[in-house]
Amino acid sequence: MPDTRDSVFRTNSTLRLRGNLLDLSAPLVMGILNITPDSFYAGSRASNVETAVERAGQMITDGATILDIGGYSSRPGASAISLEEELDRVLPVIEAILHQFPDTYISIDTFRAEVARQSVEAGACLVNDISGGSLDDRMFETVASLQVPYVVMHMRGTPQTMKLLTSYENLLKELIDYFQQKVYQLRQANIKDIILDVGFGFAKAIEQNYFLLKNMEVFQILGLPLLAGLSRKSLIYKKLNIPVSESLNGTTVLNTLALTKGASILRVHDVKEAVETVKLFQAYND
Template sequence: MKGDSFDMILEISQEYLKNEMKKVNAHPASFNIFKDKSMIIPLKLFDIPTPGANIIKQEMLSSGGDAVVHKNAVDCNVETSDIILLGTKKHYNILMEKLQKMPYFKLDKACCELKKFFSTEKTNFIKSPWGRTLSFDKTRVMGIINVTSDSFYSGSRKQSIQEILDTARDMIQSGADVVDIGGMSTRPGSDPISEEDEAKRVVMAIKAIRENYHDIMISVDTYRSNVAEKALEAGADIINDVSGFSFDQKLVEVAAKSNAPYILMHIKGTPKNMQENPTYDDLIKEIAQYFIDKINYAISFNMDENNIILDPGLGFGKTYKDNMEIMDRVRELQSLHRPLLIAASRKSFIGKALDLKSADDRLEGTLAITALCAYQDVDMVRVHDVKENVRIIEMVEAIKCRR
């Protein structure tokens, strides 16, 4: 016997809100209005003078939202306070309208940052200097080919032309969107090789792949400007830099001049010392600030900020706890409105989580992270095992399409 419907309440997920409004037979013109009202967006502002923090809290309360401030802000016993704003788009619009009339206590600056946050749209594609494009309409897959003998995962090491071409063919046939070529290991504790040797390795691999596969995007994994320049000349499309311009000051000039997409990775230290007790006071805040500072630095060299892809650098100056926190807070990094790449494939933090010492045994853990990334609309994953990761993404995308 069919039960009475009035005795049931369901919480509707944001992803299915529009579908459910259709079932209620609401007017289509109201969908976006109700959607904006349905979602509280927690935003955090930093180091606001205490009087300004109190003003923001009162204005949010008066609009129907709220704000979390320091416990001693109310009587101004602290100089500044971080603020967590809790409101819908409607509440924020009201707040911004009021703050723009208040040029004091950093309120005008807070208003500008809020306006920038709500008006900025993430670029939905990248275009290489050679004209090849890649859209971010789903999670894309970057396959790893290391032209080295010492990368941490032996399965990625390919040194002969035939090995490189066979691997590239298999990756492309399995659905890789980008093939990433590295000529020098940056595993924890590794020493750099000569620039000449690195360039020779990557140029050989890039030329071979490009001659056989004209359409595939190729990235070069290097932090050296001369290597990047030679790789681009050989047919590479993307610069993948683990250093964030830190190890070679000329690399930013190469990226700007070539107009090549650039993967900006967060790192603390160097590959040689980065895992020697890395510490953070506020992990996500510090990574985000690093990205903002580096993006502004790149813009100062006339680099197109829409060409920049962010990589939080799992395993590069991070503890096990740090890596797990980054994966659990990916959405916060997406609020920077830049394409995001996650490179977790077979790394040691997966081994620690699953008690697996060998990188050979970490495929399933990698696939779990890829599934999480696909579900959360991460733009790209960098992986060793293309076929398996592509299938995981396709399955997640098939579920998401039901929305």
């Protein structure tokens, strides 16, 4: 296995969160906390504020650098919810976690500009948008006004339609073109900290996901940090013909491969195991 620290594509970058600079030359772990009743992995769901705070505390203890809080399930075919319901789910959780753990870095997982705005005002310091701004034309100007980092993901359609939109003529070229266009728009809006997410499982068939993972280092040519969101997804449990509850081992394998391809952030349900994966990956490269 090559020493990925010295890759010609390696992006040595920093991420500014709440006035602090995080060094991304060592990969970070982002813990997933879903305030939803219908996210695809039941173990990620928190049905009330108390449960969310308890799980947040465990993730922090296990070594998560960022907690990613979402109130709208993005699993294929998920039911749409109103803006008000999404806000009612996430805002009390953000406030309660920061009351208990005031130094925590919180990301808001949303494609709605108003949810992003109110969440950042409540204490979140990063916006993670599965739609890359395509589902709310106010997202880029909102993030620019908030001056927080932004995760731009590739997806087609909506969570309700994306499974039907997996036809590509040239998958890598189309994603590179997509990100080049998005990054140009974000730079024009004066958004400084940008993270790229190729969107594993979003408008991609299983074979396309593996092709993207195999070629993930190509996206480093854009000079921006890469986030890998592979945790417990269907490319693992459907390929192995196992329940999602048994997909932790497969997640660890794919997270390790993502690290060799230049991932700077692992977005995961199982923080302890991901942190251990990063530590061993770093030890191997030292």
